[in-house]
Amino acid sequence: MPSYMFQVSYNAAAVKAMVEHPQSREDAARKVIESLGGKLKAFYFAFGPSDVVLICEMPDNVSAAACAMAVGARGGMAKFETTVLMTTAESVEAMKKAKSASYTPPQ
Numbered sequence: 001m002p003s004y005m006f007q008v009s010y011n012a013a014a015v016k017a018m019v020e021h022p023q024s025r026e027d028a029a030r031k032v033i034e035s036l037g038g039k040l041k042a043f044y045f046a047f048g049p050s051d052v053v054l055i056c057e058m059p060d061n062v063s064a065a066a067c068a069m070a071v072g073a074r075g076g077m078a079k080f081e082t083t084v085l086m087t088t089a090e091s092v093e094a095m096k097k098a099k100s101a102s103y104t105p106p107q
Contacts, residue, residue: 001038001039001057001058001059002057002058002059002060002061002064002084002085003041003055003056003057003084003085003086003087004055004056004057004058004064004082004083004084004085005053005054005055005082005083005085006052006053006054006056006067006068006080006081006082006083007049007050007052007053007054007079007080007081007083008050008051008052008053008054008071008077008079008080008081009049009050009051009052009077009078009079009080010051010052010076010077010078011075011076011077011078012078013075013076014075014076014077015051017076025043025052026040026043029043029052029054030043032067032070032071033054033056033058033067036058036059036063036066036067036070037058037059037063038056038057038058038059038063038064038067039056039057040054040055040056041055041056041057042054042055050079050081055085061084064082064084065082068080068082
């Protein structure tokens with residue numbers, strides 16, 4: 001299954017709710033990912049532009065997009081970004097394929 005990185009930022013109301021009622025959000029993330037046929041591989045709270053970073057496997061891009069839409073539609077998020085991840089083997093295949101690509105740079 002393809003791997004994805006989800007980067008999430010909570011809105012102020014969600015942060016307030018978590019401060020008032022401390023809770024793990026990992027189980028909620030696992031539930032939505034698994035309901036769409038995926039598997040949660042890692043869940044981290046983070047400093048910086050994202051509050052949470054998740055690594056998961058999803059069956060396909062449609063399922064990954066559905067996850068982002070389902071979470072976003074329920075509120076609580078200020079940002080939900082999805083990044084498709086490649087294995088090292090996939091990146092080597094891309095490098096090999098790039099050798100035969102026809103491209104003319106701007107002149």
